Structure formats: structure tokens, C-alpha cells
Amino acid sequence: MQNHLKHELHDVISGKSQVRFGATIQAVASYLSDGTQASPKIEDTKQIREQETKRLENFISEKDLWINDIDFSQYISEGAEQRVFLKDANHVLKLNDAIYYSFWKDYFNNLLLHNFFFPDTAYQLIGFTKENTILYAVVQQSYVAITQNTDLEQVKAFLGSNGFINTRNNDYFNPYLGIILEDLHDENVLTRNKILYFIDTVFYITKEFWAENKDYS
Structure with missing residues (x-):
């Protein structure tokens, strides 16, 4: 079962399977995969990120993915990595500069993993915007109206039943899948009618993600 899930996730990340x-998201990630490290001599992460951002902006222009009509008056909140705006009664817009990730491709992989595991709150990448030279991905997500405070022990139990081990505070790791899931505090996991809704997740893929698991039952 776990082995099947891992292969399924591989197919999603590589664009072979839909989510x-x-x-x-897969189109952008695939484009970046073709040349994220265009110059093999460049080892500095910042330089690679700058190269990647330039390529991404070229793709955005080619595909007409620039968004220039965001209503900033509908501001709701913000965190370290993103700002949130109300789009309508059922959706929010989130502007994310991928600051939690070394590379944009890792951010897009995060979106794909979120949409796989939590389709009820799936991110829809609708375009990009730029403000003060900073590039932001613009994603749309369903608005979740909470009915009660989130019990973090319930979050821990739910993730534990799905193979994610609590490593510290609100961070988790699935050793079989090789996936880290962080920052699941009570503002990123909401509760409506006793059901958990994961609205903001931070997934990281480790090298174990691509390794074959031979010893499993």
C-alpha cells in the first residue's frame, strides 16, 4: 500500500499523473526542471535561485500568466511567506514568494503534494504578480469558515494514522515516503464541523523520497 502511494506521488511530481x-503547476515545474541549473559551474544557491526566477518570469510572459488586477483592499492576513486576500465569499487569494524554499521548483512540488493529500483545500495556481521587484505566485483556495478551535492532538493523531511522525512542535516526517511536513499550527489547520482542513502546508521532499523502499510489509 505504502509502496503504491510512493509511486503515485512520484508520478504526480514528475507530471505523469494528474492531481x-x-x-x-506541473507545467511550470516541468519547465524549470529542464534547466533550473542552467550553468553547471554555479554552485551558489542565491545565484541559482536568481537564474531560476528569470527563467520563470520568461515562462510567465510566454504563457500570459501575469496578474495585475488583485484587489489589495481585500487584505485578510499575512505570514512570513504569504499574504492573504478575500476574492469572493467562497475563495481567497494567496500571494507567496516561496521564501520557505531554496528554489521555486520546491515550492511548486509543495503545491502538488498539498493538492494530492488535501484536495478539499487544493491550491489553484492562477498566475503571478510582481511587487517591489519581488515575484509572487498567486494561488486561489477555498475559504474555510471555522466552527471551533483546532485540537492539535487531533492533528497529530490524524497524521500519525497516515504515517507522519511528529518530530517537534508542529512538524512531521513520513520516513517511508521521505516527506517532511511542517508548520501545522492551529492557524494552518482549521476545523469546521469537527473536520480538519489543512489550508497552509509546508512540504519538503528528501532524498529518501526518490529511493526505492525494498524492506516493507
């Missing part, structure tokens, strides 16, 4: 709202 909710995944087409645009």
Missing part, C-alpha cells in the same frame, strides 16, 4: 488543479 486536482495540477496541470498549470
Whole structure:
């Protein structure tokens, strides 16, 4: 079962398998995969990120993915990595500069993993915007109205039943899948009618993700 899941995730990340709202995300990630490290002599992460951002902006222009009509008056909140705006009664827009990730491709992989595991709150990548020279991905997500405070022990139990071990505070790791899932505090996991809704996740893929698991039952 776990082995099947891992191969399924491989197919999603590589673009071989579909996931909710995944087409645009996979297209962008695939484009970056073709030349994220265009110059093999460049080892500095910052330089690689700058190269990647330039390539990404070229792709955005080619595919007409620039968004210039965001209503900033509908501001709701913000965290370290993103700002949130109300789009309508059922959706929010989130502007994310991928600051939690060394490379943009890792951010897009995060979106794909989120959409795979939590389709009820799947991110729809609708475009990009730029403000003060900073590039932001613009994603749309369903608005979740909470009915009660989130019990973090319930979050821990739910993730534990799905193979994610609590490593510290609100961070988790699935040793079989080789996936880290962080920052699941009660503002990133909401509760509506006793059901958990994961609205903001931070997934990281480790080298174990691509390794074959031979010893399993």
C-alpha cells in the first residue's frame, strides 16, 4: 500500500499523473526542471535561485500568466511567506514568494503534494504578480469558515494514522515516503464541523523520497 502511494506521488511530481488543479503547476515545474541549473559551474544557491526566477518570469510572459488586477483592499492576513486576500465569499487569494524554499521548483512540488493529500483545500495556481521587484505566485483556495478551535492532538493523531511522525512542535516526517511536513499550527489547520482542513502546508521532499523502499510489509 505504502509502496503504491510512493509511486503515485512520484508520478504526480514528475507530471505523469494528474492531481486536482495540477496541470498549470506541473507545467511550470516541468519547465524549470529542464534547466533550473542552467550553468553547471554555479554552485551558489542565491545565484541559482536568481537564474531560476528569470527563467520563470520568461515562462510567465510566454504563457500570459501575469496578474495585475488583485484587489489589495481585500487584505485578510499575512505570514512570513504569504499574504492573504478575500476574492469572493467562497475563495481567497494567496500571494507567496516561496521564501520557505531554496528554489521555486520546491515550492511548486509543495503545491502538488498539498493538492494530492488535501484536495478539499487544493491550491489553484492562477498566475503571478510582481511587487517591489519581488515575484509572487498567486494561488486561489477555498475559504474555510471555522466552527471551533483546532485540537492539535487531533492533528497529530490524524497524521500519525497516515504515517507522519511528529518530530517537534508542529512538524512531521513520513520516513517511508521521505516527506517532511511542517508548520501545522492551529492557524494552518482549521476545523469546521469537527473536520480538519489543512489550508497552509509546508512540504519538503528528501532524498529518501526518490529511493526505492525494498524492506516493507
